[in-house]
């Protein structure tokens with residue numbers, strides 16, 4: 001089907017409005033105070049060998065992945081450690097508070113690369129990490145106990 005001029009315009013108008021909003025909407029990227037609620041979690045999946053064969057290949061080493069079993073009943077489990085959420089976006093200049101609850105895993109020795117922030121997350125406790133996001137860019141939030149999977153991303157958008 002060919003696009004008629006009116007259809008073409010109908011498609012362009014929302015695009016033009018979106019571009020216009022971006023170019024005039026810089027105030028929305030003003031720095032402020034942001035609290036982000038996170039958790040250290042461990043999703044697990046399990047089954048039995050009579051339903052699904054135990055994987056032949058090992059998962060990457062580093063503690064971030066686990067493959068256990070099969071046990072005497074043929075049950076096996078796969079698991080991974082993660083930050084929830086794994087992506088955090090803030091604006092340059094923000095006073096950031098990460099409130100991180102340890103749900104799974106006894107301890108997570110962690111850091112925010114590029115910001116020289118080191119912290120531990122323990123099960124059953126909230127770890128509060130505060131900093132001013134003065135550098136724009138993309139930075140990794142790394143738990144060294146559970147690599148490579150427990151790596152999040154901090155995006156600091158440049159202020160406008």
Ligand SMILES: [Cu+2]
Pocket residue numbers: 040081105107108109143144145146150
């Ligand atoms: Cu961890």
